[in-house]
Every structure is written in structure tokens, then in C-alpha cells.
Amino acid sequence: MPHDVDLIILLAVGFGIALIFGYIAARLRLPPLIGYLIAGIVISPNTPGVVADLALANQLAELGVMFLMFGVGMHFSLNDLLQVRRIALPGAILQIAVATLLGIGVSMFWGWNFGSALVFGLSLSCASTVVLLKALGDKGLLESINGKIAVGWLLVEDLVMVLVLVLLPATAVLLGGHALEGHAGNENIWVTLGITLLKVTGFIAFMLIVGKRLVPMIMQYVARLGSRELFTLTVVAAAVSIAYGSYAVFGVSMALGAFFAGMVVRESDFSHRAEEETLPLREIFSILFFVSVGMLFDPSIIVEQPLKILAVIAIIMIGKTIAAMALVLFFRYPINTALTVGASLAQIGEFSFILATLGLSLGLINTEAQNLILAGALFSITLNTFLFSAIEPAQNWIRERSHLARLLERSGDPLSMLPDEVSQDYLRDQVVMIGYGEVGRRITRVLMNEGIKVVIAEENREKVEKLREKGIAAVSGRATEPSVLIQAHIQHARLLVISPMDILDIHKIVDTSKMLNPQIQFLICAESKEEAEVIRADNIGEVYFAKEEMAKNMTNHILNQIQIAHHQAPSH
Structure with missing residues (x-):
């Protein structure tokens, strides 16, 4: 029996168990990613039974992050965002601020330092695009104005989180953490920030001037050959090469590189085909990402820290929801829009995991904080389906009480x-x-x-x-x-x-x-x-x-x- 089969074991066991739990989640009308997270918990070192290689899982998770961010970039539509910018832009930024402050306040009450509290608060502030798109699609709301506002809101959140992923390594030492391997940690913070922003600006300029023309041109040449596998390889090579190149040449995170790779591929005339051809591969690596995230979770925290978990769930599902609804009503949108946007944001997902993993590698948060974030994601995603089902009854209940409806909705608009x-x-x-x-x-x-x-x-x-x-x-x-x-x-x-x-x-x-x-x-x-x-x-x-x-x-x-x-x- 060959001894170097850790990767095969991880893939065989990971995919097999993810399939079982993903199927169970889908049958229960829950997002399948809940099943993938549970599959990771089952094969993690923190639970008895089969144990997969955690170091290998983390490397595959990096690929998963790249393909997730590539997918976010391919779905990023500036036109969709511009249609609802007056509510999505200020609304998302204010809601992120409120959720982050709630997270900071609670975690500092627990005795954490400011750096840990900041990363923790930011992780609780960003909702999952995957979960949102599925929930809106199931309810037939994707093309509605409420759906467009919710998606636009999340696009702004994604952009803010991309910026956070760029700036966090540069500010880690100031916040009480340590620099990433290969990065100097004793420089002046403003010098570090300045250099980081210059590198990011250089990378963005390069992608908008060169990448925006070069990648679609290469895709066009390859598409003319009529080879399906070569076309798929071109798109995957663009995603991985740009992600790695952004890190190696510009010192920018691979996640940001993959995001911009998705954006330039979207500019091509073959973007729909590229999305269709790479979807299976992107979904496979996304599944591996969620499985590897589950492997990091220690279920014992549910028994040891139930009050902390309840506080996290309250911030995600009550604090964020009320803040979002209040902001939507402030912008004079109807109750139905406020309830839809509130329900859309009452969960956390992939960006929270990416941020938590980065925070852990920078020494800004410990495993307890990461476990609380993972527990918050598991419970909020599971309960989010029921929250969406409650929109119509809640709207009817409010409108039956006309004084409350008048108070909340469109007064003097x-x-x-x-x-x-x-x-x-x-x-x-x-x-x-x-x-x-x-x-x-x-x-x-x-x-x-x-x-x-x-x-x-x-x-x-x-x-x-x-x-x-x-x-x-x-x-x-x-x-x-x-x-x-x-x-x-x-x-x-x-x-x-x-x-x-x-x-x-x-x-x-x-x-x-x-x-x-x-x-x-x-x-x-x-x-x-x-x-x-x-x-x-x-x-x-x-x-x-x-x-x-x-x-x-x-x-x-x-x-x-x-x-x-x-x-x-x-x-x-």
C-alpha cells in the first residue's frame, strides 16, 4: 500500500461524507453548504472517527478561496450596483459599521483586546453571497427590486471585505498581531499602509489596462479553436495565474487577484460560456473550502460557551437585521423591502471564514474566536431559511396594525x-x-x-x-x-x-x-x-x-x- 495517499484519502472521505450531509441538508430545505461544514466537522481532529490531513485541507481551502473569489468577481455587476447605489452603498457601509461595533463591544466585554475584537466584529458583519443568491432564487426574488437591493448591498459588503483582506496584513502588528511570513513587521505603520495601497493600486491599474484587454483576447483566440477543454483550461489558468501573480509580483493577496481575474473574464464576450464551463470546478473547490472550514471547528465550544454562541447569533440575526431594516426604512423604502433585506443579511458565510482564517494566521484572533464565528455561521445559515419564510406573515402582521405600518412605512414620502x-x-x-x-x-x-x-x-x-x-x-x-x-x-x-x-x-x-x-x-x-x-x-x-x-x-x-x-x- 503506498504511503503518500493523504490527498486521496482527504478527497475520497471529504467528498463522500460531504455528499451524504449535503443531501440531508437539501432534503431538509437547507443550503447544502451546511452539510459540507458538518462533513468537515465529522472528519476533523476534534471529533472521533476518520481524521483527514488538516494541513492538506488548508492548502485545498486556499484554492477554494481563490475559486470562490473568482466566482464573486464574475458575478460582480457594476450596472446592478449602480441601479441601487443610493441605498446599497450607504446602507451596506453603515450596517457593516453597526455589526462590527456590536461585535467589538461584546468581545471587549469578554476581555479580548481591540485587534481581536475588530477582526471578530468584521467577520460577523458580512453575509454570504452563496446563501443569499440561493434564498432569493428559491423565492423567485432575484429579478425583483427587493432582490436587486439585497444583491447590490452584498456587492458593497464584498468590496469592503476585499479591502479589509488587503489592509489587515499591513495593520496586523499595530493591532497586536504579527506580520505574515516574508513580510517585515517592524516598519512604520503609515509606511506599510502606503506601500500596500501603492501595490494594490499598481495591481488594479495593471488589471484594468492590460488584463482587461489581454485575457478576453486570449479567450477569443482559444474559443476559435473549438476545443472545449482548452477553453476551460484557459479560464482556470487565468484565475489561478492572476491570483498567484498578484501575490508574487505585487504582494497582493491571492483572494484579491482571483476577484479581479473574475472581473476581467466577465468583460469577455465569452463570459457566459466561461462561467458555465468552470462552474463544476469552482463548485468542487468551494465544497473543499467549506469541508476544510468545518475541519477547523471544535464542536465542544457549543457545550463550553453556549452564552457566547447565543450572543454571536443575536448579533448576526437580530442586531444586523434590525440595523439593515432601520436603514432601508430610513431611505423611505416599503416594509416589504426592509424585511427582505433584513432577512438576506441575517447570516454569515464565506468571507467570514476567509477573514477568520487570515486573522488566525496573523495572530489577531485565537481558535476560540474562530470557533465562535463558525458556530455563528452554522446556526445563522440554518435558521435563515425560516427567516425568509417569515417575511410575508411579518408584513401582514405589521399592516394589520395600521398605526404601526404608518409609523414605519413611507411617512411623508x-x-x-x-x-x-x-x-x-x-x-x-x-x-x-x-x-x-x-x-x-x-x-x-x-x-x-x-x-x-x-x-x-x-x-x-x-x-x-x-x-x-x-x-x-x-x-x-x-x-x-x-x-x-x-x-x-x-x-x-x-x-x-x-x-x-x-x-x-x-x-x-x-x-x-x-x-x-x-x-x-x-x-x-x-x-x-x-x-x-x-x-x-x-x-x-x-x-x-x-x-x-x-x-x-x-x-x-x-x-x-x-x-x-x-x-x-x-x-x-
């Missing part, structure tokens, strides 16, 4: 009412547009060019502000709320145009509109063929489905071209 400049004459026989996406924008432009009056009801407050700056009548809010339709003067409207949305919401809007204006006509955009058929069966109004309309237009164009050719053909 100028965007929830049409501005005074909109005359009463304008609000007769107008077209009311629900949603101002790509379709709504095109329709509005044509109608206004023809002198037809339009009022827009849109959830995204930033869009409403921009519309009003252009002199377009717009009101902010969910059109399922009767007050929003009343503000759009639906009672005097000629036509209601509904953008693609959940079929139950369409019925709510139609029912309210008919009650307020029995003569109104409806024009509805359906998301799918099946949905279009259901709405047509209900005989609500005219229904349009994108692919169907495209096929009709293309068919008409072909028939017209054939007729023209037929008329132009010389007669014999």
Missing part, C-alpha cells in the same frame, strides 16, 4: 405622491405604466413623442427620481398596494400596462384597478408562454409574450420581403 406640477387635466385618459424596465422605457418614449399622457408606477426610487428630473410623471411604490394605483390616478386612466411580474401580483393589480375604474383596459407583458396562456384564459386583457411577438414580427418581415421580391420579379 414625497416620491409616493405625484408632484404638484402634474395638473389635474394631465391625469385624465392617461396611460399608467407599471414598471420602468427596458420594455416600459421604450413604450413610454414612443407614447410621449406622440403626445400621449403617461404616468409611471415604479418600485425603484432612484428611477423615479430620474424620471421626475426629466419632467415625467412618476410615483414610487409597489403597484400591488392600492395607494400607489390611487396616486397614479388609475380611476381616470384609459389603459394600464403591466411589465413582467409574478402572476399573483398581476391579479392583485388588475382586481384593484377594476374596482377603482371598471372601464379601464389592460395590456400585460408575460414572462413565459405558460404564463401568457394562463392570463389569456382569465380573459383579463391583451397579453404579449416576447418570443411570440418576435416570431410574429420576423414572420411578417419575411412575408413582406417575399411579396416585394415577387412583385419585383420580371414577368414572363
Whole structure:
């Protein structure tokens, strides 16, 4: 029997047990990563039974971190962030500050030093992108304004954490830790910080000037060869090479290098293919990362420090949630948005583990702090599913108590009412547009060019502000709320145009509109063929489905071209 089989044992046992516990978690409607963490606990030195090589697991975890960060970079959309920047940017930064301060306060009460308390607080402040995207996807909220705000909020959190990962090694000695191997630890802190920021700036400039052009160009050349495995290898080589190169040449963390590798690959015309081809590999290494994180966890802390674990869970699931909800309501978004964003952030995940591992290697936190962070992640991710299920009942409970709803929601909000400049004459026989996406924008432009009056009801407050700056009548809010339709003067409207949305919401809007204006006509955009058929069966109004309309237009164009050719053909 060969003796150097530690890696094979780790992979065989790790994947086998991760599969079993991941399956159990999925059957219980929990994120599978809970199962992967438990698999790591089962094969860790802290529990009886099979013990895998921890040093090897940590090296594989490094690869896992790189591929996780590469995935974050590939999903990073500046456009998505810009759409909700006015709430996501200040909201995320303030929420990180609140959660970090809560973590610092509690841990310093336990007698920890400031450096440990800071890393601990930061680890509790950042939610898991993996968990959030799955939760929003399961609830069908990814494309909703609430989903976009939550994802934008997390993108800002991810950027802040990337910055923390860059700055922490440079400030470790000042905070009471030690420098990483190969880094001088006795320099002036401001010199160290300055050098670090210069290196990071140099790396970012290099990636934006050279990498942004070079990587997509290489991908294009390889894609022309038609070899699937070469294309996959190109993407993986880009991720790993840029990650290592950023560390070796610029002294920047491999995590940051992988993040920017993902961003430059996203710039390529083949980004969707790159994401599809590398997904299995990224998921495999992500699983290894979560297994290795589980191997570091000592379950005995649950028995030894139950009060500390409860405090950690309270910060993650109560402190962060209340802070996020308060900030969303402060920005005058509705209760539903506040509850969705609050639930989205009531967990911690991959960045918390990466930060905890870095803090441990810098001597800023001990294994107890790391175990508390891991316990907080395990419990918060498990309970997060139930928190999402409680959004609707909580919203109904608040709205049944109208005094509480009025207190919390949109009090005196100028965007929830049409501005005074909109005359009463304008609000007769107008077209009311629900949603101002790509379709709504095109329709509005044509109608206004023809002198037809339009009022827009849109959830995204930033869009409403921009519309009003252009002199377009717009009101902010969910059109399922009767007050929003009343503000759009639906009672005097000629036509209601509904953008693609959940079929139950369409019925709510139609029912309210008919009650307020029995003569109104409806024009509805359906998301799918099946949905279009259901709405047509209900005989609500005219229904349009994108692919169907495209096929009709293309068919008409072909028939017209054939007729023209037929008329132009010389007669014999």
C-alpha cells in the first residue's frame, strides 16, 4: 500500500461524507453548504472517527478561496450596483459599521483586546453571497427590486471585505498581531499602509489596462479553436495565474487577484460560456473550502460557551437585521423591502471564514474566536431559511396594525405622491405604466413623442427620481398596494400596462384597478408562454409574450420581403 495517499484519502472521505450531509441538508430545505461544514466537522481532529490531513485541507481551502473569489468577481455587476447605489452603498457601509461595533463591544466585554475584537466584529458583519443568491432564487426574488437591493448591498459588503483582506496584513502588528511570513513587521505603520495601497493600486491599474484587454483576447483566440477543454483550461489558468501573480509580483493577496481575474473574464464576450464551463470546478473547490472550514471547528465550544454562541447569533440575526431594516426604512423604502433585506443579511458565510482564517494566521484572533464565528455561521445559515419564510406573515402582521405600518412605512414620502406640477387635466385618459424596465422605457418614449399622457408606477426610487428630473410623471411604490394605483390616478386612466411580474401580483393589480375604474383596459407583458396562456384564459386583457411577438414580427418581415421580391420579379 503506498504511503503518500493523504490527498486521496482527504478527497475520497471529504467528498463522500460531504455528499451524504449535503443531501440531508437539501432534503431538509437547507443550503447544502451546511452539510459540507458538518462533513468537515465529522472528519476533523476534534471529533472521533476518520481524521483527514488538516494541513492538506488548508492548502485545498486556499484554492477554494481563490475559486470562490473568482466566482464573486464574475458575478460582480457594476450596472446592478449602480441601479441601487443610493441605498446599497450607504446602507451596506453603515450596517457593516453597526455589526462590527456590536461585535467589538461584546468581545471587549469578554476581555479580548481591540485587534481581536475588530477582526471578530468584521467577520460577523458580512453575509454570504452563496446563501443569499440561493434564498432569493428559491423565492423567485432575484429579478425583483427587493432582490436587486439585497444583491447590490452584498456587492458593497464584498468590496469592503476585499479591502479589509488587503489592509489587515499591513495593520496586523499595530493591532497586536504579527506580520505574515516574508513580510517585515517592524516598519512604520503609515509606511506599510502606503506601500500596500501603492501595490494594490499598481495591481488594479495593471488589471484594468492590460488584463482587461489581454485575457478576453486570449479567450477569443482559444474559443476559435473549438476545443472545449482548452477553453476551460484557459479560464482556470487565468484565475489561478492572476491570483498567484498578484501575490508574487505585487504582494497582493491571492483572494484579491482571483476577484479581479473574475472581473476581467466577465468583460469577455465569452463570459457566459466561461462561467458555465468552470462552474463544476469552482463548485468542487468551494465544497473543499467549506469541508476544510468545518475541519477547523471544535464542536465542544457549543457545550463550553453556549452564552457566547447565543450572543454571536443575536448579533448576526437580530442586531444586523434590525440595523439593515432601520436603514432601508430610513431611505423611505416599503416594509416589504426592509424585511427582505433584513432577512438576506441575517447570516454569515464565506468571507467570514476567509477573514477568520487570515486573522488566525496573523495572530489577531485565537481558535476560540474562530470557533465562535463558525458556530455563528452554522446556526445563522440554518435558521435563515425560516427567516425568509417569515417575511410575508411579518408584513401582514405589521399592516394589520395600521398605526404601526404608518409609523414605519413611507411617512411623508414625497416620491409616493405625484408632484404638484402634474395638473389635474394631465391625469385624465392617461396611460399608467407599471414598471420602468427596458420594455416600459421604450413604450413610454414612443407614447410621449406622440403626445400621449403617461404616468409611471415604479418600485425603484432612484428611477423615479430620474424620471421626475426629466419632467415625467412618476410615483414610487409597489403597484400591488392600492395607494400607489390611487396616486397614479388609475380611476381616470384609459389603459394600464403591466411589465413582467409574478402572476399573483398581476391579479392583485388588475382586481384593484377594476374596482377603482371598471372601464379601464389592460395590456400585460408575460414572462413565459405558460404564463401568457394562463392570463389569456382569465380573459383579463391583451397579453404579449416576447418570443411570440418576435416570431410574429420576423414572420411578417419575411412575408413582406417575399411579396416585394415577387412583385419585383420580371414577368414572363
